[in-house]
Amino acid sequence: MNQFKRRDLLKSSMAAAASGLPAWAAWAADEQHLRIQSNPMNSLDPAHQTSAGDEGRVAILVSNALMRYVPGAKYDLAPDLATGFEVSEGGKVYTFRLRKDVKWHGGFGMFTARDVKWSVERILDPGTKSRNAGQLQEISAVEVVDDHTVRFRLKGPSAVFPHALATFRGGFMMCEAAAKAQGADYGRQIIGTGPYIVEKSVLDQEVVLRRNDDYFGAKGKLDRITFKVIREASTATLAFDRGQLDIVAMKERENIDRYMRNPKAEVRVSDVSTGIFLLSFNTAKAPFDRKEVRQAFQHAIDKKAIVQAVYGQRGRVIDTVVPPGVEGYTDAVRRYEHDPARARKMLADAGVPSLACTLTIPTDYQREAVMLQAQLKAVGVTLNLKMIDRPTWFRALGQSEHDIIWNAHFRAPVADAFLFSSYHSSNQPPKGTNCAFYAGVDDLIDKARVTFDDKERAALYSEALKRIAEDSPAIPLTLELNTHVVQKYVKGLGPYRVPENAPLVETAYIQK
Amino acid sequence: MNIVFRFLLRAVPTLLGAITILFLILRMIPGDPAQAMLGADASAAELARLRTQLGLDRPLPVQYLYYMADFLRGDWGNSIVTKTPVLERVLEVLPSTLTLCAAAISIIVLVSIPAGVISAVRRDGWVDYTVSVLVFLLMSMPQFWLGLLMLLVFAYWLDWFPIYGAAEGGGLLTQLHYIALPALTLAASFMGLATRLTRSSMLEVLGREYVRTARAKGLTEPVVVVRHALRNALLSVITVLGLTVGQLLGGAVIVEVVFARPGVGTMIWDAILQRDYPQVQAAVAVFAGLFILTNFLTDVLYSALNPRIRG
């Protein structure tokens, strides 16, 4: 054993000397340390998390929720901190049984039902000013039945409640004792129950995690994981090429193509997505109140060309307003072939042969905008571009000034999450973000919310999707499949998982 | 004491005025913090609830009064996004920005002053000419372009410097290693001005009476240069450097973002994108405060030098 180690050490120091690094650095480089590029994070506190992706990626390593999403394309829920649950009173009461072997980091004791009650009530408390209170709004009361049993009473029956307690933003559990001890620092030095512990956290610079050897589940192989905040995409690319980062997110199609040819890197495209990009018409404004005009646009737009040019591997053409894998998804919806001649005719028949309209779109999606402009020009439509920044865009989605607006739906993988807020008449602006002002599937959505039979519910959603494709209040363009570029020496990376939309890191390790 | 009092009398209203202007401008920007936080899928009900929690539903003058009252008491509020005190956050990252500016100033001084002196002494020689050309080139390059080019050439191709971040711990050498490229990029634009100024000040002084007298007295050239000319020229240079400190602070924003360095610049950038009003206001207040302070010191120096302006 000793000889083995000594020989290895000698080998690595010789290699190090040859490459010019000091010997100690080479040995340290063999440590299982993964460096991941991240965007700036604001808070790891479940009450204040804003980004399911950037913050969620760290949160899922450090914390747990009652339920978690199973990695892979089916978006099923599996128990995490819970071992199971029972539904009673027609869907108004949920009783969760909890694991008994879960320890909080930092010596804060064992996880109990009291922590669940405290976590949930804290988020719902108006004094916390939590932005994620909406996620738990169906809850009217939480009861601690005993140390390992907790009961939720809801305001109304719900078949989809467990999703509110899954590994998504406000669903992560907090340690009451730790939060009280840390006060305002809690958002940074999160105490969780997960496979990694927060060692250092400067949220707009980097977060460093180290392995938790007391984790109740499968322990990680990496000793350390660092999330390094780099805002500038080109800086991140340079750092990756120089071996200073191990995983980097990549958006530009030409960069992805370049890395696919690079023998030292691996491009991992997500096979799950809870994100769709679409164009929403303002059906309350002429001429978009006419179905024929909207359908003409469907024929004018060449989705495949846009996806190929702008997204490449990262996109996949979609014709429904709900992504595949979500319950109720069906591809038996009306499809619109790319047919400029037909589009021209339809527009002429509708009395608007040379239409001028405006597309409101965030600057991040410039490339798509340019292509849409060119495609619509070919059928006589002059598309003016109104480019705005993200917060302005969020605001515009809740108003009625646009003709056509770019839309992005990144939601929990539940059909209701996609359909209710965007296509139910009760959510038309200014009340909500149904900026298409659509009202054609209210009956189906309402019924599905109280249908407990899975098959029946799925059928209702499929019907809704078919109707929407026919009426075209929105044109779905593409899925967004997150893409990461990974150094070849990183092994054991799991498949992508929602809602972080990043590859599973718990099983990864480095092998050079 | 009189000077300090006069300074405060001018500085405080200026600062408060700047904050007020910023307050108004920020609120003219479409999209408010509630919107930025809740994102694309917010229902009006959620937005309304968050706005009430954040106090955004009160009339604007009321919001302003509450804010100013707290501000004057030293309570600058909490970041809407991280819920931690804004002033603390700014003070945490300020040293990083100040270090960057200090490093840039050091480079400017170490490079520009000798360059300017030599250019003046050997006027119209090849050194003067080369320096002028270089100076103009550097002054004219956009900082964000220069920064990326330097990253590409020195950090990537040549691998002489690390590509991102700031050194955590590590000795002085490591710190210097990390700060070199950002500081050079920041300094580049202002090196030109400093060099030219040193040169023209030196030229002016070298032509003056008492210098000719010193020469006539038989003092050797280097002595004349250093003892008389340089010391006087430096006064004007310091004046201009004082002015550039303000611009340096502004340039630091760009350099920090390009080089992924922590600092007040990246903080303001993020905060504007997130409509985190209290954070932007606090960071800008600190910036503006520093700016006003250095401007005042510069004005004092300028008045002292140029008797025609006094009074």
Added chain:
Amino acid sequence: MSRIFRSPKALVGAALIVLILLAALLAPWAAPHDPLAIDPAAGMMPPSAGHWLGTDFFGRDVLSRMMWGARPSLLIGFSGVALGCLIGSLLGLLAGYFKGWVDVAIMRPIDMLLSFPIVILALAMVAALGPSLLNLILTISLLFVPRFARVVRAETLALREMDYVEAARASGRTPLAIIRRHLLPNATAQIIVTCTVFLADAILIEAGLSFLGVGVTPPEPSWGNMLAEGRSNILGAPWLMTFPGLMLTCTLVGFNLLGDALRDILDPRLHGGRP
């Protein structure tokens, strides 16, 4: 005036500026391709015979876009500085001549505006107003009004102590007449020099704003947004960043050289003034 033609610095500077101006003015006729024409198949091609400076992501010709891109950059820069100069110089003259409470009333808000880092103020203003051409010009002019005011005020303060100004005042001339006949002509030289230097800054700021995404909106080309688009391909397609940056640098060199030369020429006479 003739001294300008004898100064090599001024000539080179002016030549560069004229060249760029020509490129901008003649773009509709001289540019080899339509700057907005898309051809994704020919995207990201390095410089070649058909496209002297290569193509960008959409197959648009970089050279044509650079020539067309000069227009908004120069237009915004010139208009912004002109407007800022007009308003700022007027304020500076008034503040410098009348001093007293007029000075305070004018300079206090000016100081407030000056204490903002340029980048922040520009960002906030454009975000608030929206990135239309007019708003960009307004934003740039707002950035320069205080700077012109400061410079002209300093100049006026020095000039008003001149003997001939004293004499004019003693002989009972109205302030307006004094400003118009004595101060303004002598301050003009300084104003012109300042304009030239600020022009370079203004163009740079516009490029910076477009680079950050809040300036000229795509797909209209501007040097700034071309640099932004090229940024993400710094390794794969370096020509996208290099050429617009070089052109911007050349333009700025031109203005800086000219401004510097003018300053050298006009310097000795700045503090003398004509009676």
